[in-house]
Amino acid sequence: MESMNQWKPLDYDRKLGFVSEYGKDLLSLLNPQKHETILDLGCGTGDLTSEIAASGAEVIGLDASSAMIERARAKYPEISFRTGDAQRFNADRLYDAVFSNAALHWMKNAEDAAQSVMQALKPGGRFVAEFGGAGNVGAIVRAIANVLTRDYGIDADARNPWYFPTPAEYAALLERQGFIVRLMVYFDRPTKLPDGQKGMLSWLSQFGGPFFAGLTAEQIGDACGKISREVLGSLWKDGAVYADYKRLRVVAEKPAAAN
Numbered sequence: 001m002e003s004m005n006q007w008k009p010l011d012y013d014r015k016l017g018f019v020s021e022y023g024k025d026l027l028s029l030l031n032p033q034k035h036e037t038i039l040d041l042g043c044g045t046g047d048l049t050s051e052i053a054a055s056g057a058e059v060i061g062l063d064a065s066s067a068m069i070e071r072a073r074a075k076y077p078e079i080s081f082r083t084g085d086a087q088r089f090n091a092d093r094l095y096d097a098v099f100s101n102a103a104l105h106w107m108k109n110a111e112d113a114a115q116s117v118m119q120a121l122k123p124g125g126r127f128v129a130e131f132g133g134a135g136n137v138g139a140i141v142r143a144i145a146n147v148l149t150r151d152y153g154i155d156a157d158a159r160n161p162w163y164f165p166t167p168a169e170y171a172a173l174l175e176r177q178g179f180i181v182r183l184m185v186y187f188d189r190p191t192k193l194p195d196g197q198k199g200m201l202s203w204l205s206q207f208g209g210p211f212f213a214g215l216t217a218e219q220i221g222d223a224c225g226k227i228s229r230e231v232l233g234s235l236w237k238d239g240a241v242y243a244d245y246k247r248l249r250v251v252a253e254k255p256a257a258a259n
Contacts, residue, residue, distance in 0.1 A: 024048070024051060026099075026101055026128065026129075026130050026249065027051055027052065027099075029128050029183070029249070029251055030052070030097060030099050030126075030128040032052050032055040032056075032057040032059075032097070033055065033057060034055065034056030034057065035056065035057070035058070036058070036096040036097065037057070037058050037059075037060075037094075037095045037096050037097075038052055038057045038058070038060075038095060038096060038097045038098070039059070039060055039062060039091070039095045039097070039098045039099070039120060040052060040059055040060070040061045040062065040099050040100070041062055041086045041098055041099065041100040041103060041104075041117070041129075042063055042064075042100050042101070042102070042103020042104065042106065042107075043061030043062060043063045043069075043072060043081065043103075044063060044065075044068050044102075045068055045071045045072045045075060046061055046071070046072030046073075046075055046076045046079065046081060047075075048099075048101055049061040049072065049076065049079055049081070050076050050079060053076075053078075053079055057096075059079065059080075060079075060080045060081070061079060061080070061081040061082070062081075062082050062083075062084050062086060062089065063081070063083065063084075063086075063103075064083070064084065064086065064106075065083070066083045069081045069082070069083045086103070086107055086113055086116065087107045087109040087112045087113045087116065088109075088112055088116060089116050089120070090116075090119070091119065091120035094120065094121065094122040094125070095120050095121055096121075096122055096125050096126070097121075097125055097126045097127070097128060098117045098120055098121060098125070098126075098127050098128075098129075099128050099129070100127075100128075100129040100130075100131070101129070101130055101131075102130065102132075103131060104129055104131035104163070105131040105132035105136065105162045105163050105164055106161060106162065106163075107163060108161070108162075108163045110163050110165070110170075110173055111173060111176070111177070114174055114176075114177045114179070115177050118177045118179065118254055121254040122254070123254055123255065123256045123257065124253065124254060124255075124256040125253070126251060126252070126254075127174075127179065127250070127251070127252045127253070127254070128251050129248075129249075129250045130247055130248065130249045130250070131248055132162060132163075132164045132245070132246065132247065133164055133165065133166065133167065133170075133186050133247055133248035134164050134165060134166040134169075134186075134246065135164065135244075135246045136164045136244075136245055136246045136247070137243055137244055137245065138244055138246075139231055139234050139235055139244045140200075140203075140227075140235075140243060140244065141156075141160065143227045143230040143231045144156050144208065144211055144227055145157065146230065147226045147227050147230065148211060148223065151222075151226070152215065152219070152223065154211075156211055159210050159213065160210075161210040161211075164246075166186075167184045167185075167186045170248060170250065171184050174250070174252050178254070178255065179252040179253065179254065180252060180254075180255060181250070181251075182251045182252060183249065183250065183251035184248070184249075184250055185249040185250075186246070186247070186248055186249075187246070187247055187249070188244075188245070188246055189246070189247050190237075190242040190243070190244060190245065191243045191245045192240045192241075192242050193240060193241045193242070194240075196239060196240060196241075197228070197232065197241070198228075199240060199241040200224075200227065200228035200231055200232075200235075200241050201224055201225070201228055203241075203243065204224045204227060204228070205224070208224070212224075228241075
């Protein structure tokens, strides 16, 4: 299933490379080993998939966006990339680990996603992930809702494409699927956006698509400008917009005795 968002892979790499840069720290928790088999779930344009492959592990990248997968294949032709819905995928093999960075918050059917991960892992296999937690980009979401409700009569909450659970909610979800939760960390990570005052526009262009469905290009431009101006009061610092990211970092394990 194609992603709801209209991903722009070239802009993603050029303007939003911080997504993969922050994800490099997560690789230390994954600690990939030579000859392991690893699935990168929501791999985007493949930068972290390539980092995993450099360890000597055999890695496959999976993403819902065919445009992102096309870009990943062009950048890293030696790595296997596949298009697929991470909420409902059936692995054709079992993996030592499933890794996911900045992707699970796009998967609102979180129970199915966790079940798919569980089924893809070998007994004793590990699930290492980071994604948006409760309150993630709260100021941005409020600004979007304010502008769309006030000026366009749109119920932004009904269009919100994200799943931002609390640590307790996500730990309980994983345990329902049979995981042993080894680590669950929730933290603030204010994230500097490029392009100064235009930083919010780039962010909305890449991530905000579902909110603006049905609007004309002119209306979208007008709405994004208003949203950008609204967040400057709370998110502007030292010549840049700092998105109010809140992250969940998770390490969980499939029991060794699982079938």
